[in-house]
Structures are given as structure tokens and as C-alpha cells.
Amino acid sequence: ALVWIGIAFLAGRLVTNSVLKWTTPPLYVIAILIPAVFFVWVATRGLNPGSPQRRWGVLAAGVGLGILPAMAAELLLVLIVVLGVAVYLALNPAGMATFQNLIQQLQNSSDMGQILSTAGPLLTNPIILLIALLFFSGLSPLIEEIAKSLPTWTVFDRLKSPAQGFAIGAISGAAFGL
Numbered sequence: 001a002l003v004w005i006g007i008a009f010l011a012g013r014l015v016t017n018s019v020l021k022w023t024t025p026p027l028y029v030i031a032i033l034i035p036a037v038f039f040v041w042v043a044t045r046g047l048n049p050g051s052p053q054r055r056w057g058v059l060a061a062g063v064g065l066g067i068l069p070a071m072a073a074e075l076l077l078v079l080i081v082v083l084g085v086a087v088y089l090a091l092n093p094a095g096m097a098t099f100q101n102l103i104q105q106l107q108n109s110s111d112m113g114q115i116l117s118t119a120g121p122l123l124t125n126p127i128i129l130l131i132a133l134l135f136f137s138g139l140s141p142l143i144e145e146i147a148k149s150l151p152t153w154t155v156f157d158r159l160k161s162p163a164q165g166f167a168i169g170a171i172s173g174a175a176f177g178l
Contacts, residue, residue: 003034004031004034004035007027007030007031007034008027008028008031010027011024011027011028011031014027032178033178036174036177036178037174039170039174040170040171040174043166043167043170044167044170044171047163047164047166047167048160048163048164048167049164049167049168049170049171050155050158050159050160050164050167050168054155054158054168055168055171057151057155058151058152058154058155058168058171058172058175059171059172059174059175060175061150061151061154061172061175062148062151062171062172062173062174062175062176062178063175063176063178065150065151065154066147066148066150066151066172066175066176067147067176069147069150070143070144070146070147070176073143073147074140074143074144077135077139077140077143081131081135102118102119102122105118106118106119144176147176148169148172148173148176149169149172150172151168151172151175152165152168152169152172155168
């Protein structure tokens with residue numbers, strides 16, 4: 001834990017240095033890797049996740065097979081929401097005028113307080129808050145949890161026990177987290 005905190009702290013300090021900031025990406029990768037390896041070690045301790053080839057395969061699939069479908073599905077959801085807003089604005093001329101006025105005010109403003117006061121009524125709209133809540137607390141986690149389990153399902157028929165499935169799932173989840 002102290003090594004992890006030290007690496008993260010060092011990376012945070014070096015990022016402001018104009019010469020040494022280029023050393024921070026490997027430090028960030030190590031700072032992300034340490035907890036992932038620790039949690040996989042805790043989850044698989046005493047369990048047999050299978051052969052090394054299966055472990056590495058699930059790890060690689062967790063990075064490739066898990067993340068890409070999740071990103072594609074979430075981007076598709078965002079596109080659907082943007083298209084819904086565009087259709088609403090196209091059918092509602094008063095809403096379109098208000099939206100264009102808001103964009104113009106935001107483009108001309110450089111003060112954060114003014115930006116917040118301009119966009120505040122939109123951000124506190126119950127419909128906007130409900131859509132954001134539905135996306136960030138419902139649909140996005142559902143998509144990501146399904147995507148995390150895809151690598152486990154690819155080897156499901158070759159698992160010898162539920163414990164082995166749990167261990168493979170932990171490796172897949174860590175890979176998705178990385």
C-alpha cells in the first residue's frame with residue numbers, strides 16, 4: 001500500500017515538472033496495476049483459475065473483448081440521446097431558439113460563475129437529471145458489467161467448477177479495470 005501511495009504521489013508531483021513529466025505515464029500504469037494485481041490475488045487465493053494460457057487469454061480478452069463492446073454500446077446510447085434531443089429541438093422551435101441562445105451565451109462567456117448561472121437552469125431540469133441518472137446509474141453500469149463477463153463466458157464450457165469461474169471472472173474484471 002505504501003509503494004502504491006508513493007508511486008501515485010510521485011507521479012502527481014512530476015506531472016507539473018516540464019522535464020520529468022514524461023516519466024509519469026509508466027508511473028500511472030504501475031499505480032493502476034498494483035491494486036488490480038492485489039485484488040486478483042485476493043480473489044483467486046486458494047482457487048485454481050486454470051492453465052496459465054487460460055489466465056492470460058482471459059486477461060487479454062478482458063482488455064480487448066470487454067472494453068470495445070462496452071464503449072460501442074455506451075457511444076450508441078449517447079448517440080441515441082443526442083438524436084432524441086435533435087428531434088425534440090427540430091419539432092420545438094421555441095426550444096431551438098432557447099438552445100441557440102444558450103450556446104451563444106456559453107461561447108461568449110469565459111467566467112465559470114457566469115457559465116454556471118447560464119447553464120444552471122438546464123442542469124437542474126428534472127428531465128435532464130432523470131436522463132443523466134438513468135444513463136450513469138443504470139444503463140452504463142449494466143453495459144459495463146455485461147461486458148466484463150464476456151471473457152468469462154468464452155471459456156464457460158471449459159470450466160471445471162464454479163470456483164474456477166469466479167477466479168476467471170476476477171481476472172476478467174481486473175483486465176477491464178486496467
